[in-house]
Amino acid sequence: MTALLEVKDLKIEATAYPPGESPRNITIVQGISFAVEKGKVLGLIGESGAGKSTIGLSSMAYGRGGVRITGGSVLVNGVDVLQAGSAGLRSLRGREVTYVAQSAAAAFNPAKKLMEQVIEATLHHKLMSREEAEARAITLFARLGLPKPETIGNRYPHQVSGGQLQRVMTAMALCPKPDLVVFDEPTTALDVTTQIEVLAAIKEAIAETGVAALYITHDLAVVAQVADHIMVLQSGEMVEYGTTDHIINRPTMDYTKALVSVRSIEHVEKSGGDPVLSIKGITARYRGTNFDVLKDITLDLPAAQTLAIVGESGSGKSTLARVITGLLPPSAGSITFNGRTLAPDFEKRPRDDLREVQMIYQMADVAMNPRQTVGTIIGRPLEFYFGLRGDEKKQRIQELLDEIEMGEGFLDRYPAELSGGQKQRVCIARALAAKPKLIICDEVTSALDPLVADGILKLLLNLQKTENVAYLFITHDLATVRAIADSIAVMYQGRVVRYGPKTDVLSPPFDDYTDLLLSSVPEMKLGWLERTIANRKMEAAGN
């Protein structure tokens, strides 16, 4: 039996424009071969830059920007799409193969109603009459669990939520009854509790329509729920290929093993001890608004321990960081640090208070001045707080670089010359240079690839032991919390809904929100999605 999609020895190149040099060709993908049979799902997994989206789009013979397919063959239903002319490509795209983008918010035309866009390809390829297409779209909306399926098509993209838009995009891809759908990180931009719903809807839709799919993601736990086979990619080449069971349970390559075991850092929780930071009854709102973003927050963080603040976007967790650093003075409540009360506004705080509370940001890119060298970035706090100069300063910078495991040769480099993980390490070193008692870590690992993030977490844990520093660790990622926290506060709509030592917070009985949150985090197990959804249905029926 011939496969629906057959890719052989694919090679993809692009033109790079290095500043000050002449353009040159770089190879993004090479030596990739795989096949997808009717009704099967192949997961493509890898870190950013692994070439997974590029490979996915090659099934539609499409290259973004200057990307070109320069070798191999891509057969859809036995026809080589790389040889198809522009008319052939037009009849392939949107009819045989369709696409679901990562950001549905950007992928929908803001000026057109959803229904128009959902049935556009179906009408264009003359697959159905308008009435039939609209009826099919409404059926798909209902099947994907969208509210008011009959009328949601009359809305404009900005009038529905992100999770709903992602489902509408899936309906758009399924509407023309394609043979193959390319899903390009369809749930990555969503909150974890929304992700599970969209994921379940996509899986159900794939099963019911019998369509084949390429599912592209960086999250192995997610792809394990939907794929029949998985291909692991690294820097444009294949690392390992096999059934989902094989990849998850019996990986053979080291890289795959590392991906499977990521976030399994063992961290024994500490408890007790005097608080270095005490927050009492903090309520805060942004200027010019009449809505409290934080409502009556009370928390304690013992010295040299980690308090994780967990919540989804909009829960107020980053605002809490702004209040503690003094960027947003609260409208009520007080903050005690190291036995003394902190001034609400950072400009009123003495230099030692500023020094002892440091901050590490999510985007290391923009947390460092691109015009300053690593030496200047780390050296400035030394100079500013401790008056270090010359060799003394240089020596201390090198010590710090050693502590963050970067070694020599970085003093004169600019941030642009560092990798993502190295940038975040330099930010950590800058915070450490101030000899702080508390470091606020705001989503410090969420912009990083899983393996790199793992390295950063291990580094932070080691530094906590040697430097006796407390962390206030803000994140939306529960796996990270398990790895690093001693105590946890779960935030929802500006309130702390659950707070205590790690094991207590993560053990039943749960409140409703924590239950939802915890059960939504994908686990690296086959069948997790089905079990979770089934459990939820049972509970709902039981109530």
Add this chain to the structure above:
Amino acid sequence: MRIPLAAALGLFFTALYFGAAIFAAWIAPYGAAEIIGDSWESWSWAHPLGTDSIGRDLLSRMIWGGQTTILIATLGTLISFSLGSTLGFLAAVKGGWVDQLLSRMVDLMMSIPSLISALVVLSVMPVTLPVLILVMGILDATRVFRLSRAVAVDITVMDYVEAARLRGEKQLWIIFREILPNALSPLIAEMGLRFIFMVLFISTLSFLGLGVQPPMADWGGIVKENKEAIVYGVPAALVPAFAIATLAISVNLVADWVLNRTSSLKGGRG
């Protein structure tokens, strides 16, 4: 480092014009007001560009005129730049009512085209060089203000500026060490564009008879003096106009190159 052809050409002509302006006293064959022949003589070895409406050597007038034009444009650019960027940075860093006040004032000034504003003001002010430079500099500072404020606002919301503020750094450190180095490349490119605009502005005013007053020479004025000759097929008026255009294009090419070169450094992130 390789300089692209366009930028090299731009640099060459920019240097040529500035050089001629600076060393005018040494290289100009005749004085600016010296009458040495008949009106509108065509070119000869003695007078490579011919003579003007009252028989002055056109090449010499061009060199002297270039000096005036470039001097006024340079000083005007300096005023518009120092005034506009200082106020722009101030508005961005201070925010609040300072920003509001300055921004609304600039909005108001920009609601009238600058040529019209200049004409209105010049209808009551004495037309002297300092007045011209001041009027042009202040009117043009509004554009520099908008750009530098926008650039600085983009930078002040960056995490590294927040980190510096949380460290307890003073306002001056933040402006000069954190913001300025990152704002420099768009501002330098803008400086080139402002200079061009100044050249065009003063030339236009002089052409309209409201800029540099005779017997002083400047390029716009030379066009005005010789414009009647066009109808008789004498292209004397085109010479200064051509000089203005080539100077403007050259500076533009240099500014483009500076912007591309410096922004690609910044673009190397990630």
Add this chain to the structure above:
Amino acid sequence: MHPVVKLIAQRLALGMLLLLAASALIFVGTQILPGDVAQSILGQSATPQSLANLRAEMGLNEPALSRYFSWLFNAVQGDLGVALSNGQDIASSMGKRLSNTLFLAICAAIVAVPLAIILGLIAVRYQGRWPDRVISTVTLATVSVPEFLLGYIAMFFLSVQFRIFPSLATVYDGMTLLERLNAIALPVIVLVLVVLGHMMRMTRAAILNVMQSAYVETAELKGLRKFTIIARHALPNAIAPVVNVVMLNLAYLVVGVVVVEVVFVYPGMGQYLVDHVSKRDVPVVQACGLVFAAVYIGLNLVADIVSILSNPRLRHPK
């Protein structure tokens, strides 16, 4: 009330406020600066007696605020005062010139706007290839060249060397439309060249911005034809930025008119303004400044309103 109606009402009110403020600025610019109007008119050699007489005649002895309000009040009613230099009523001598200028500007706009948009589209269609490069080079040249150079080059070649069009744009009553168009051909060509570069460059940028968006990629991946993609997905979103570009450049054209009218000795507002600045005829300068500012503010206002109207987020609120 629909939020769009509210926003537009706000913009209109803001435009009126801006115009009021601009009128104040023009008044301040001519009245309170160190240069005394009477002194300027009579020159340094004027006797104190004649200065005092003139000041009294011009009402300069009254407080500035009351002079401003009486000026503004009259201007709103269409009375712009009389010219100092010849004692004629400004409103009536301006009327003819204003219509001449508008005729010139509208003719230039009719040619320039479609041309700029078509060339902008061509530049986008052949992005990075020779048509794009030629267009961007020519653009760079035209934005760097002063208006009067374009004027004299056009005059030198098209009327002196080849005698296609008259060198001076003389218009008078009783001309047929065709004669009139022939007379203003050169100034129109020059004005078109003046605004074409900017307009093309900005149109190109606006359309490219839309063409690079994710929803155009989505449309491409649906297998739609290039033309369908542009017509159905790119155009509806490109209209607002393009109209914005057009309006901003028409505003720029209003200024270009001043120089071009002087070059071709065309009896319009620009010529009128420049003449009276040299004569230091303050009431005329004020009146002209006010009219130019009003047109300029009005065009910017239209650009604002179009972008509000075409924003789907504002048209269809949540």
